[in-house]
């Protein structure tokens with residue numbers, strides 16, 4: 001283990017940075033660096049991605065370097081060079097540095113930086129001045145012009161030193177090469193400097209970025225403000241770093257990245273009502289009970305009376321805490337409205353006017369309203385409150401669907417009336433107070449409606465209103481008639497088949513197995529039932545079933561009762577699996593057909609759950625709920641206590657329109673997560689889509705998944721994939737190989753043979769096959785998702801008809817949302833279940 005060591009890379013204070021890139025054999029003396037502590041064990045090939053990293057006891061970043069050494073001229077001997085290249089990418093530049101320690105002097109660096117007032121200019125100057133590496137005497141000695149390298153998209157104005165430019169031509173950079181070793185390609189994973197956007201490959205990143213005392217910045221960018229376009233990625237660790245560093249290190253780096261002073265949003269970057277904020281104002285804004293979400297530099301308007309908040313010239317996007325002492329007074333044209341209707345002195349936008357009208361607010365005569373934080377409003381100059389915008393039950397939903405903000409408990413109740421910053425930060429999801437929206441979509445028949453209904457039954461005291469129940473009852477009764485129709489159709493077919501069989505096999509012999517002299521089989525029915533059957537089938541064929549039923553329900557009820565008791569119908573029912581169109585839920589209802597078709601029938605929650613076509617099939621449906629407080633033993637942390645505060649909106653939309661028309665998708669830009677539902681047992685199912693071409697349903701599902709994942713509205717959103725109908729899948733996989741779907745033709749469950757030899761028990765063998773197969777499907781979707789987005793797909797296996805299973809999946813969704821918001825504040829190791837790759841999904845069944 002006596003290998004030479006490269007060290008140290010001290011973090012510079014302010015602008016003064018002293019680089020010591022000298023290679024020293026086994027230097028163990030503590031460096032002056034305040035930065036975090038690491039030893040990279042190069043012999044374990046840390047750079048290639050699977051190396052282990054350890055935390056060393058002293059404040060030194062040490063690279064164990066292998067036998068390669070520079071000669072005094074600062075160059076490798078040819079022999080060593082080749083060795084070096086094969087072992088240690090990225091160290092080569094060190095050979096270009098002068099052997100002696102080299103340093104930036106304070107004066108050299110701070111010259112232009114300090115005198116420049118504009119901060120972007122600061123950056124540019126910094127890039128120009130600070131990065132041309134000079135020796136102490138001021139003469140350029142290094143051939144690496146970092147400035148030029150980092151300025152890929154910038155002005156390229158870094159030609160302080162022509163020689164340097166030549167060395168690293170633009171073309172190379174444009175090819176997506178690593179900025180340090182000039183290897184790799186655009187497609188190779190790279191880590192990006194938060195300040196200058198320089199990109200480094202896995203072999204170079206740790207050397208280029210050193211100990212990262214301010215997060216992911218090149219060593220010479222430390223001390224400089226980040227590129228604001230990268231603010232969202234602060235504290236979000238990349239896969240590359242996760243591979244290179246251990247969790248403790250990642251935790252420290254990400255924490256530093258998010259909280260170190262220089263990375264904080266400069267207050268003057270936020271303009272509210274035309275006035276740049278002061279530091280105190282920004283603190284007030286960020287620490288109020290309901291602050292604006294993911295605040296980015298920009299100009300905003302803020303209506304202090306109602307708490308409405310939006311980007312300048314745009315409709316409101318949020319309701320934040322009212323009465324905050326930030327920014328200037330609101331301007332009439334703040335949101336660029338042209339409706340001649342005013343709220344608190346701001347001319348509102350068209351979409352807001354529409355919302356007001358839907359909320360029943362009289363808007364004739366260009367009124368000027370005064371709207372309070374609780375939604376109560378009056379006309380300007382009048383004393384009486386005219387009503388409350390949020391008073392009507394549907395207003396919030398309308399608002400949500402129009403992508404307008406709705407008030408949260410937080411924004412109303414905890415509204416800060418003073419300007420004093422709240423000292424304690426609430427967790428993000430509470431801060432933002434407003435409901436968390438979950439969009440639930442999936443291919444037809446994947447079980448989205450079932451999950452939606454389960455959510456209602458699980459979390460609502462009265463899942464369905466009286467009116468809803470009444471209309472659901474009619475739906476169920478109509479459904480039952482259509483099941484009967486399908487059954488009768490099947491009966492006809494079975495009758496014909498058996499008659500044909502009889503004719504073929506024993507043309508003139510009658511026997512006792514159900515045939516008789518007058519062409520009767522066990523599937524034959526009497527004339528009365530036959531007439532009814534013919535009529536029902538005709539009605540169904542003409543598509544008028546909905547129109548006639550359920551009005552005719554009562555009239556036909558006695559006939560149905562007779563029919564259900566008929567032996568031919570029962571014989572048909574026994575062969576129901578052969579009637580393809582008949583859904584499996586049909587038996588749940590058919591076996592209670594008499595009860596269900598009674599006038600006084602009242603559907604139970606379970607009936608409603610099983611019923612098809614209950615949620616509106618052409619629009620959006622929405623349920624708002626909060627998770628009930630968990631049992632005491634589950635509330636390990638205080639977060640559990642807050643859970644019952646947080647409101648969730650599960651919005652479901654029919655997937656039918658997704659392919660052709662994504663308009664409504666755009667309305668859902670502020671959902672927090674997309675839950676995509678796939679029926680596992682679709683793998684051998686086919687549907688005739690559009691022009692009669694036959695598609696595998698799993699592939700059709702995948703297509704819609706891709707459409708949604710790539711839709712701009714959902715670019716940054718997390719996705720939870722629900723692999724539904726696990727119960728049916730477990731049964732089917734015993735009979736039908738997964739390879740029936742071409743996407744899974746690489747599924748070769750070799751292990752299942754081991755399983756079967758290990759446990760002779762047939763059922764456990766099957767469940768493990770189902771597990772392997774569902775895992776395979778999950779991984780396929782994960783790979784697809786990460787190839788599109790570069791991010792991780794969360795997966796949950798679900799049995800939609802089982803409440804506990806759906807409950808677990810929705811709680812998983814909640815955890816993901818929470819985790820994303822709290823990620824920077826909590827240790828990664830505490831949440832390591834989220835950080836694994838393919839293997840991370842919950843079995844919620």
Ligand SMILES: Nc1nc2c(ncn2[C@@H]2O[C@H](COP(=O)(O)OP(=O)(O)OP(=O)(O)O)[C@@H](O)[C@H]2O)c(=O)[nH]1
Pocket residue numbers: 442443444445446447448449450451583585609610611612613654655724725726727728798799800801802
């Ligand atoms: N066995 C089983 N059946 C399920 C499960 N989830 C849903 N179903 C049934 O599958 C059928 C389709 O479910 P829906 O919830 O209507 O699916 P959907 O995605 O709304 O389908 P469309 O209305 O056609 O778009 C219904 O009959 C459900 O009862 C499940 O986990 N297991």
Ligand SMILES: [Ca+2]
Pocket residue numbers: 445449450612613614
């Ligand atoms: Ca449905």
